[in-house]
Amino acid sequence: MQTHHAVHPEQAEALDTAGLRRHFLIERVFVPGTIQATYTHYDRMMVLGVAPTAEPLRFDSELAAAAGVEYLLERRELAAINIGPGEAEVVADGEAFRLRPDEALYLGRGTRDVSFASAEPERPARLYGVSAPAHASHPSRKVTAAEASPQPLGSIETSNKRTINKYIHDGLLPTCQLMMGLTRLEDGSVWNTMPPHTHDRRMEVYLYFEMPEDRAVLHLMGRPEETRHIVVRNEQAVISPPWSIHSGAGTGSYAFIWAMAGDNQSFADMDAVPVGALR
Ligand SMILES: O=C[C@H](O)[C@@H](O)CC(=O)C(=O)O
């Protein structure tokens, strides 16, 4: 398990490229046949890359130990989206969920025994998950792509034509903290979240994916008046501290999964930053 501590903006502004990458980039989210875990001290959000091959995978005791409990979800909730290519079979306390690519799963606090399998090991599933502390137990459930109410956003003129899908949010199902969605850019569109925003009340993590190996996203972070960039490649995640913008331009199109935890669950609670205010 990797640990990422919380960084003050004054420290971040003094970092070089390697330092920014060490603190904010999760370089290897998926390793076939394993569960990769990153513990962040931003709202204690955990980032999980679950990549079952022939054998089902379970959370090991190291993860529960990191949270100081007997089993990982004893005092936590979890949300995950299957990024494919194959279907996933998740069994949570005896309840089976089959997830096609672009389907999500929410597991409530108190879910003790969870196993993740690929329905066809030669076409494995990969589940990208986030977990945050939870004060109450809400029902576990699957969320389909249609339920995520795809919403078109942006335009060709501003190179940001994309569809935002909201999978985990309070309009659809109750969670304690977690919000999660998937935004997919159209061919030829490269910008996400420009004009950018901050939301000091919630941290956010982006997983960039659906990119060929030679593609990159120049992810923008930092206080609006002190921006920096991190070059992010396929299936890498980047942590956005509460004081930071989180935006990016790709050398081609891509998709990204955004996930948040913190003080409120109102998607519209953002502090917009006009382009003219960026430095
Ligand atoms: O706080 C919300 C997030 O930053 C994302 O939802 C932004 C996003 O999906 C997009 O602009 O496409």
Ligand SMILES: [Zn+2]
């Ligand atoms: Zn945001």
